[in-house]
């Protein structure tokens with residue numbers, strides 16, 4: 001099985017979903033509300049923007065200029081389409097870049113946003129590196145997977161070791177403080193939103209491709225990984241979720 005083959009099936013399964021992780025406009029806007037009033041024509045940096053679900057909510061709730069970063073061209077293409085359909089193309093600049101090596105200079109942003117993506121360069125490292133791009137007193141909003149209980153079963157713990165940044169809300173806040181931000185707010189995404197926004201569409205996409213992909217080793221590998229993730233959620237959704245962290249540069 002080649003990595004290219006696997007990536008092809010991975011993108012075929014995930015890249016056409018409405019979003020690339022659980023979340024919805026209501027929770028994006030709930031976090032935005034805690035940021036308070038932004039300056040006129042504020043600059044918002046959306047890191048790991050995916051197909052632009054949260055970018056869209058931010059664009060429609062503000063008059064901000066949005067800079068949306070992802071390292072997959074297909075995601076930015078979908079974001080461009082969404083922006084065109086919804087009428088905010090003139091306020092967004094899609095940037096194909098690695099979040100660990102951003103092509104920006106200086107403290108240019110009033111708000112940095114990252115839903116379900118910062119773990120790709122490490123939560124602590126990511127927060128620390130983003131500080132240099134935030135204007136003094138600027139805000140950051142980050143969502144990451146957290147444990148809701150401290151007694152997860154072994155099978156679930158070992159599943160999530162593949163996602164190295166899962167942690168308690170308390171420990172995430174400790175890291176945030178150590179890196180140099182003050183706490184503003186946190187809240188947890190309800191399990192029902194995982195299903196409605198992400199796993200529901202994923203289950204429907206699986207049903208479309210399963211029969212066609214049967215017998216192909218790379219494709220079945222991708223399918224099995226998705227099925228395992230869904231089965232963990234079906235059994236144990238009360239043990240973990242995404243938490244949103246709203247913070248302000250100290």
Ligand SMILES: C[S@@+](CC[C@H](N)C(=O)[O-])C[C@H]1O[C@@H](n2cnc3c(N)ncnc32)[C@H](O)[C@@H]1O
Pocket residue numbers: 019020021022023047048049050051052053054069070071072075097098099100114115116117120121
């Ligand atoms: C779980 S998805 C979340 C996407 C979006 N925020 C959402 O909630 O729908 C993570 C996104 O981060 C992007 N990504 C992963 N590693 C990255 C990196 N090193 N630099 C930039 N983007 C990255 C992926 O391509 C993907 O679109």
